[in-house]
Amino acid sequence: MNLAEAKQQFIQSWGVFGSSWGINRTMAQIHALLLIAPEALNADEIMEALQISRGNANMNIRELINWGIVEKVLKPGDRKEYFAAEKDIWKVAMRIMKERKKRELDPVLSTMEQIREVDAPKKDAETKAFLDTVTQIQKFAKQADNALAGLLKADEHWFTGTLLKLFK
Amino acid sequence: MNLAEAKQQFIQSWGVFGSSWGINRTMAQIHALLLIAPEALNADEIMEALQISRGNANMNIRELINWGIVEKVLKPGDRKEYFAAEKDIWKVAMRIMKERKKRELDPVLSTMEQIREVDAPKKDAETKAFLDTVTQIQKFAKQADNALAGLLKADEHWFTGTLLKLFK
């Protein structure tokens, strides 16, 4: 396996992992491509490398930017827009966790909250059991939420710390 | 919102969350239904409650059993098979994490391992950068893997401890 083949393999695999992580295949592949590209790439280069259409490329690049793991890079004297991925894997992972927490965990919390407002005789055994399950889930989700928030907070501090050191 | 409505709401929501967690909607809904059912249910009852076909029910029940969060319950004098969900949310979460770790994290680890065997001049700057990225990912995945394994192990011990106390 030479370098080009290894890169190809990497992009393919990242696409497969992406799918099982609820991220669409192409989005993950573009991310992989940018992650191992020595330079920022423009839309045409991405389309060429992955053999995808312009619309597809555009849409998924935008989504990667929304997730905060890819950014636009402008080159002086070139009208095309270039794109570069955040290369620090830890930062990438933190951003993804943050995004997924927001999209997946937070809704669970508010839904469970809302369901607990059920207007039913609290003494009824069936009602009790149901509310108990909902409460358990809520507790668990809160713990997970706190743990993640803590991790993200810690990382932020670590980052701030490092940054401050650089400028002091 | 009365009890029946609340239950309906719960099942619907669980289905939505499931999708974003890479679990199919019906599978998640069956799980939700069993989670709040006072008694084990049979296939017909599940089909009726969720308005789904027999094939669909059968397939997703089997998958829930594979994940280890639902089990068959046999009732004496009844030829039908009944199904019950694990009610301890913590256990459910642990099982799901274990399963996802196996299906998603472990493959990342082995693929990165394999890619690092690339046959390319290690002094070349491009090769170096590529291998560095792959190594970073591998390190991160290993950390995540260890953290999860630790959590699962801790839980196992906690469980064993609790169980032992009960019987001693």
Add this chain to the structure above:
DNA sequence: ATTAATTTTCAGAAAATTTTGAAAATATAA
């Protein structure tokens, strides 16, 4: 052994998601 009940399988249908490609919108240069 025969019959009846129940579960499993799986090809095709339906639904959901992703992708294309060309037209419209936007931005830059001449």
Add this chain to the structure above:
DNA sequence: TTATATTTTCAAAATTTTCTGAAAATTAAT
């Protein structure tokens, strides 16, 4: 302003995933 390059949008097409339902297989009773 006009022309040209580039990006964005979005309806329709392609693909992937999920679901149905009836036939086949299995299990248990008579």
